[in-house]
Amino acid sequence: MEITNSTIKNIVLASSSPRRIDIMTKAGYSPIVMPADIDENIPEGTKANDAVKALALKKADAVIEKIRLEQPSLYSNAPVVIAADTVVSYENKILGKPKDKEECIQMLKMLRNNKHQVITGVAIKVINGKEDEFKDRNFSVVSDVEFGDYSDEFLDQYSDTAEPYDKAGAYAIQGTFGQFVKEFHGDYDNIVGFPWAEIEPYIKKALYRYRINNIDHYLKAKEGQKTIKLAIDGGFTCPNRDGSKGYGGCTFCSDSGSGEFASNINEQIQLLSQKWPKAEYMAYLQNHTNTYAPLDELKAKYENILSNEMIKGLVIGTRPDCLSDEIISYLAELNKETKLWLELGLQTVHDETAHAINRCYDTALFYERYNKLKEAGIKCVVHLILGLPGESKEMMLESIKKVAVLKPFGIKLHLLNIVKSSVLAKNYPIETYPFKDIDEYTDFIVEALRYIPPEVTVHRLTGDAPREILIHPLWSHEKRTILNQIQYKMDRDNIIQGDLLK
Numbered sequence: 061m062e063i064t065n066s067t068i069k070n071i072v073l074a075s076s077s078p079r080r081i082d083i084m085t086k087a088g089y090s091p092i093v094m095p096a097d098i099d100e101n102i103p104e105g106t107k108a109n110d111a112v113k114a115l116a117l118k119k120a121d122a123v124i125e126k127i128r129l130e131q132p133s134l135y136s137n138a139p140v141v142i143a144a145d146t147v148v149s150y151e152n153k154i155l156g157k158p159k160d161k162e163e164c165i166q167m168l169k170m171l172r173n174n175k176h177q178v179i180t181g182v183a184i185k186v187i188n189g190k191e192d193e194f195k196d197r198n199f200s201v202v203s204d205v206e207f208g209d210y211s212d213e214f215l216d217q218y219s220d221t222a223e224p225y226d227k228a229g230a231y232a233i234q235g236t237f238g239q240f241v242k243e244f245h246g247d248y249d250n251i252v253g254f255p256w257a258e259i260e261p262y263i264k265k266a267l268y269r270y271r272i273n274n275i276d277h278y279l280k281a282k283e284g285q286k287t288i289k290l291a292i293d294g295g296f297t298c299p300n301r302d303g304s305k306g307y308g309g310c311t312f313c314s315d316s317g318s319g320e321f322a323s324n325i326n327e328q329i330q331l332l333s334q335k336w337p338k339a340e341y342m343a344y345l346q347n348h349t350n351t352y353a354p355l356d357e358l359k360a361k362y363e364n365i366l367s368n369e370m371i372k373g374l375v376i377g378t379r380p381d382c383l384s385d386e387i388i389s390y391l392a393e394l395n396k397e398t399k400l401w402l403e404l405g406l407q408t409v410h411d412e413t414a415h416a417i418n419r420c421y422d423t424a425l426f427y428e429r430y431n432k433l434k435e436a437g438i439k440c441v442v443h444l445i446l447g448l449p450g451e452s453k454e455m456m457l458e459s460i461k462k463v464a465v466l467k468p469f470g471i472k473l474h475l476l477n478i479v480k481s482s483v484l485a486k487n488y489p490i491e492t493y494p495f496k497d498i499d500e501y502t503d504f505i506v507e508a509l510r511y512i513p514p515e516v517t518v519h520r521l522t523g524d525a526p527r528e529i530l531i532h533p534l535w536s537h538e539k540r541t542i543l544n545q546i547q548y549k550m551d552r553d554n555i556i557q558g559d560l561l562k
């Protein structure tokens with residue numbers, strides 16, 4: 061099935077204007093059309109710009125309320141609502157839709173042989189979209205239009221048709237009156253009543269949430285506010301470091317145990333709360349294997365972290381071979397009391413690679429423990445690394461597909477970063493690194509996302525080791541560029557996470 065913007069069903073147009081519907085349809089969208097029933101009277105003395113913005117907002121809010129009351133399933137799907145209102149302004153007078161023939165003729169006589177402005181106010185709102193990026197999408201766009209001459213006789217005939225009565229200023233540039241437009245400046249679509257060039261970038265931004273089931277957006281929609289993970293060091297080690305299974309750890313892992321950002325909880329909250337005063341926090345036990353200790357020790361550590369009233373949940377980074385039945389039972393209980401998920405370091409489904417990177421457990425064990433966790437109702441995020449030595453893109457994609465089919469709560473795709481103090485720093489042949497640049501990497505990610513079911517949350521799409529320890533690839537520092545390019549390619553090709561599974 062070809063995926064287009066029209067596949068996305070969550071766009072509501074708060075207008076039944078055929079012109080607006082036409083513009084959206086031509087751009088490839090199929091909006092749900094839901095006109096707003098509001099009082100469109102504009103208080104005397106209101107400036108045209110302010111009036112159209114206020115009316116657009118009023119229409120958007122009225123439709124949101126209608127959806128809330130009448131369509132709860134659509135409401136919970138966080139639709140994007142677009143509303144617009146257009147007026148014609150002549151010498152600071154606002155001309156809306158004419159009420160009758162007399163007003164129609166009066167308006168068009170005023171505009172004859174004169175310049176006027178067409179002003180459209182737009183409101184774009186995402187239900188439950190409390191993200192800053194979706195706030196204040198309430199703007200207006202102005203275009204100038206100059207009319208030539210027309211006769212009173214023509215006006216008399218024209219005002220007997222239905223055409224003028226649903227149009228601000230009693231005309232449409234694409235209708236009968238188009239012939240009298242001598243000149244116009246600004247956006248043609250704005251004169252039609254829908255400044256699409258200004259609207260679409262915001263829609264695309266909002267739709268990005270549908271293209272990728274990003275964990276931040278997922279949590280924001282679920283919790284109603286931003287949730288921040290605070291990386292902390294629980295003071296554990298790993299079985300392939302301390303000799304119980306092996307020595308030296310996984311060959312890609314730095315001596316901090318993949319936890320370069322871990323630091324103190326309260327210090328982090330103090331800093332972050334300046335930027336996000338309402339955010340919620342989850343503690344993220346990131347370094348090493350955070351279930352690799354006797355149960356009593358685990359309980360004491362986890363419960364101590366959760367006793368901090370600022371912490372509303374726990375993310376535990378671990379390995380499947382360090383999750384005994386006893387630990388899983390305890391986690392299942394903990395899961396009832398707090399927000400919890402595990403991050404399982406799988407890295408690859410290929411045992412030959414797993415052996416080469418000194419992972420020290422077989423993939424079969426991952427499946428067995430994963431199923432046990434699933435039975436216990438514990439959410440899992442599976443961590444994969446892209447670019448491990450000896451792996452082709454086909455092998456990486458196979459790992460992604462095999463994990464995706466399990467439909468875990470989440471997936472983390474981590475670009476291999478070769479970092480100082482890791483074993484790979486000494487022996488990885490850089491010339492064999494499978495992604496030569498950002499373009500090649502983002503092409504791969506965009507393809508991979510098409511095999512991940514839309515309900516699986518995406519927690520990471522690249523790697524971002526600190527500059528001071530990163531050896532290769534140095535372009536991975538450009539995290540924003542990488543993410544922007546993924547978004548750009550998905551928009552350009554109308555790709556949605558999981559679309560190849562349908």
Ligand code: SF4
Binds near residue numbers: 309405
């Ligand atoms: S990748 Fe994970 S399991 Fe492997 S050594 Fe590093 S922290 Fe331990």
